Amino acid sequence: MSDRMYFDHAATTPVHPRVVEAMTPYLTQVFGNPSSVHGFGRDARKALEQARDQIAAFMDADPQSLIFTGSGTEADNLAIIGGAMAQRERGRHIITSQVEHHAVLHACEHLEHAGFEVTYLPVDETGSVRLSDLKEAVRPDTVLVSIMYGNNEVGTIEPIEEIGTYLREKGIVFHTDAVQAFGVLPIRVRELPVDMLSVSAHKINGPKGVGALYLARNVPIDPIVHGGQQERKRRAGTENLAGIVGFAEATKITAEEMEGRVAKYRQMKSAMESVWKEAGIAYHVNGHPKHVLPHIFNVSFIGVQTETMLMNLDLVNIAAASGSACTSGSLELSHVLKAMKLEDSITHSAIRFSFGITNTVEEAEQAARSVVKIVQRLAR
Incomplete structure (x- = not known):
């Protein structure tokens, strides 16, 4: 790793x-x-x-x-x-x-x-x-x-x-x-x-x-x-x-590996959630609970602004995003979250983790633990 x-x-x-x-x-x-x-x-x-x-x-x-x-x-x-x-x-x-x-x-x-x-x-x-x-x-x-x-x-x-x-x-x-x-x-x-x-x-x-x-x-x-x-x-x-x-x-290659990849991405989502639940931090998963792409995980960490979280993750060498790459260079609020009419506390703290072939379940857990540390430190 x-x-x-x-x-x-x-x-x-x-x-x-x-x-x-x-x-x-x-x-x-x-x-x-x-x-x-x-x-x-x-x-x-x-x-x-x-x-x-x-x-x-x-x-x-x-x-x-x-x-x-x-x-x-x-x-x-x-x-x-x-x-x-x-x-x-x-x-x-x-x-x-x-x-x-x-x-x-x-x-x-x-x-x-x-x-x-x-x-x-x-x-x-x-x-x-x-x-x-x-x-x-x-x-x-x-x-x-x-x-x-x-x-x-x-x-x-x-x-x-x-x-x-x-x-x-x-x-x-x-x-x-x-x-x-x-x-x-x-x-x-x-x-x-x-x-x-x-x-x-x-x-x-x-x-x-x-x-x-x-x-x-x-x-x-x-x-x-x-x-x-x-x-x-x-x-x-x-x-x-x-x-x-x-x-x-x-x-x-995708045809050969798709089934295994999708299973791994689902595992990664639940591994991350387990870490957050155990730590008791406030988070909200965005998007449809069932009809959702397996590799995209959009989560709001209530109380921590999106940009603050992204910068802190980047400092510990974790790359995530705020939204679409075509707009994530700008500090605008995501048009998708705006259209979903979620509470401000959710839209202003949303992070997108998206998984791929280089990721492992262990990495996902490690990233989730880093999130916990950031949230707890900023809360203090």
Whole structure:
């Protein structure tokens, strides 16, 4: 066990050694452009399509339905902006939730500037979207709904099957940001009532800078990146071949290990809670008690401000987070906790621990004991 403990796997994960190994030949020997017709290009194209097949198999998708992007954020933008623009003649109303990742929220804001109207659904105190609120928000001109699969801050799993089933009946395109759920929940798109689904490699021990969008057949989309015929004219730009090969290897490893990882993450949560209960410190677990991502553990330590706790943890070499990595550099209050309308004492003291392959149950207990020491010292 190293002296530094990393509990921020929801922000990014270390690249698996097997992924590095799989990528290396595509950074050194197989360097051709997959769009070139000569032998170098054909070798690259073959590797690209093998990787596509592998990632598609992991989520039970048709390989042709996968569009490679430069990130999960780009996949969200392509789904929302591309999906809305392709249907703008049909209607200009979009629905999302108040607890989405900023990749979704900012894409929706962009569309508001382009003349679309967006409804931001509220959530309950567990962070769940209510189907009744969605039904109420749907209008004749609603063309797209985007609700995340699992929340990146509190881990709440949204009722996307119920939402998707309802939207299918209405003929409304449904996108889900599955970036956090991918790799910890079994995702089979053929069984899910979703039309578009975003994923990212660096959340599952793959490289940064590569994501993918699943796009169901006959779902209209306008490209948002222009300049080439790549990805069946849906996303221009030379594919990040080494990154995509790394992504495929990461999905392969995840498929082999997912069950064991999830069991370990659950064990880590209960180990941490046992330490806190025994010490008798005041804490509150945020998010849904049952429908929650196994690797995300959002806890408020009443009486200790979020930033104070994070700084004190960092001093003892424990990395945790306040919320999304895209905003945790700022001292703003989490928009997710705000939307859940929790008491100030809870929202101002929330910490996110997120687990990954480098963590052990012993480490989790050690981190929990460090929290106890910090809380008790500050109380004095």
